[in-house]
Amino acid sequence: MKFTKSFDDPNPIPSKGINNAVRLMKNGMLFRYGYINGGTNDKHTITHNESEVSRLERAFSQYTGHKYVVAVNSCGSAMFIALKAMGVQPNDKVFTNAFTFTAVPSSIVHANAIPVYIECNNQYVIDLEHFKEQIKQQPDVKYFILSHMRGHISDLDKIKTLCDEYGIKLIEDCAHGLGKRWNSEDNEKNNFVGHHSDIACYSTQSHKILNSGEGGFIATNDEQLAAYCILAAGSYEQLYKKHLSRPKDDDLFEDIKLYVPNFSLRMSNLTAAVLRPQIELIDERINSYKEKHDRLITILSDINYIHIPEPINNAEHVGDSLQFNLVGLDEDKINDFVKRSAEKGVKIQVFGIADNARDFRNWQYSFDEMPDMKNTAEIISCACDLRLPITFTLEDIDLIGAIIKEVLDEVTDSELTMALLGQPSN
Numbered sequence: 001m002k003f004t005k006s007f008d009d010p011n012p013i014p015s016k017g018i019n020n021a022v023r024l025m026k027n028g029m030l031f032r033y034g035y036i037n038g039g040t041n042d043k044h045t046i047t048h049n050e051s052e053v054s055r056l057e058r059a060f061s062q063y064t065g066h067k068y069v070v071a072v073n074s075c076g077s078a079m080f081i082a083l084k085a086m087g088v089q090p091n092d093k094v095f096t097n098a099f100t101f102t103a104v105p106s107s108i109v110h111a112n113a114i115p116v117y118i119e120c121n122n123q124y125v126i127d128l129e130h131f132k133e134q135i136k137q138q139p140d141v142k143y144f145i146l147s148h149m150r151g152h153i154s155d156l157d158k159i160k161t162l163c164d165e166y167g168i169k170l171i172e173d174c175a176h177g178l179g180k181r182w183n184s185e186d187n188e189k190n191n192f193v194g195h196h197s198d199i200a201c202y203s204t205q206s207h208k209i210l211n212s213g214e215g216g217f218i219a220t221n222d223e224q225l226a227a228y229c230i231l232a233a234g235s236y237e238q239l240y241k242k243h244l245s246r247p248k249d250d251d252l253f254e255d256i257k258l259y260v261p262n263f264s265l266r267m268s269n270l271t272a273a274v275l276r277p278q279i280e281l282i283d284e285r286i287n288s289y290k291e292k293h294d295r296l297i298t299i300l301s302d303i304n305y306i307h308i309p310e311p312i313n314n315a316e317h318v319g320d321s322l323q324f325n326l327v328g329l330d331e332d333k334i335n336d337f338v339k340r341s342a343e344k345g346v347k348i349q350v351f352g353i354a355d356n357a358r359d360f361r362n363w364q365y366s367f368d369e370m371p372d373m374k375n376t377a378e379i380i381s382c383a384c385d386l387r388l389p390i391t392f393t394l395e396d397i398d399l400i401g402a403i404i405k406e407v408l409d410e411v412t413d414s415e416l417t418m419a420l421l422g423q424p425s426n
């Protein structure tokens with residue numbers, strides 16, 4: 001058995017997006033603010049008052065249900081601006097997940113702050129007991145970037161309650177949270193992940209549901225935070241007036257604008273042109289992911305050595321990737337499993353191996369002393385990650401499942417044989 005499709009395929013750009021982009025390139029209007037200030041051509045000022053980026057921000061806010069949305073060049077930038085908007089000062093400490101992607105602690109370091117890591121439990125989410133302990137031990141930490149890593153949603157209600165109780169300001173990293181509901185029994189917009197925090201940050205990097213290569217969003221219901229984020233992303237003079245998804249009170253901007261740095265992290269119209277027609281495809285993409293994700297879970301769940309954690313509460317899986325734990329196998333066997341799977345065309349990564357950017361031990365830029373994250377280290381040492389691109393079919397999923405089964409048999413058979421022969425299994 002061999003699988004031949006690529007596990008790295010991004011979502012293709014729909015033809016509407018391609019046409020938008022070509023039209024834009026013909027007239028060259030790639031800067032989101034067009035010609036409004038210092039422009040020489042009045043006609044442009046009028047026709048391009050609603051730029052692609054502004055229209056995208058409005059469409060995105062209509063999807064997520066946030067009042068205000070600011071488009072930026074990445075989710076990392078979004079988190080950095082969010083921290084600045086909330087008033088993070090140099091050497092302030094910020095809680096975040098020990099299991100997440102390196103862009104998250106990096107955004108904290110970018111803001112000259114210090115990440116304080118919280119252990120993940122065996123459902124890949126924040127370990128609430130460890131979080132409570134850390135709150136008690138480090139009462140000076142007043143911010144928290146909660147990452148919904150790989151779409152695994154921590155207990156949002158409990159975390160929110162703890163944050164409120166201890167005066168901790170919450171930011172959600174929704175790079176993998178777009179379109180996910182916290183309480184799936186209730187289909188209200190506000191049950192989308194991203195509504196427990198003051199600011200939610202999204203990514204449109206190619207491996208996320210929306211694909212523009214690079215890109216991100218800041219989403220909030222708070223008008224002061226929105227004004228700060230619009231200015232900090234790179235809106236100067238009167239340009240904030242061109243935003244369609246902004247607080248209407250100009251004083252919110254005028255009062256602070258001379259005190260807010262311009263970090264030049266704007267999204268360009270070209271990026272927005274390929275993104276905007278993807279907004280209406282989000283639900284369709286999620287349904288397609290879900291169908292295949294659930295099928296693979298069904299196939300894998302009765303295999304020995306594989307354990308797939310249940311989501312907590314009613315959080316639902318969106319499923320553009322699948323994570324499972326290999327239990328009862330040592331490191332050599334796990335490496336062997338990864339290698340043999342790759343030989344059969346199934347690309348699996350283990351988070352806690354080698355230079356993986358999702359292993360906290362590799363974030364040495366963020367600490368002087370290695371944080372003691374025993375549980376997280378243990379979990380990521382056996383946690384496997386499998387991307388499930390939209391291009392895969394249900395038949396592809398069946399084949400992937402069969403290959404995983406076959407490889408596990410091979411890997412564990414030799415263990416059995418060795419044991420029978422009375423030889424050490426490594």
Ligand SMILES: *Cc1c(COP(=O)(O)O)cnc(C)c1O
Nearest residue numbers: 074075076101103149175203205
């Ligand atoms: C991709 C990702 C990010 C960073 O997104 P960029 O847009 O590349 O900055 C942040 N957090 C998680 C969990 C991610 O997967």
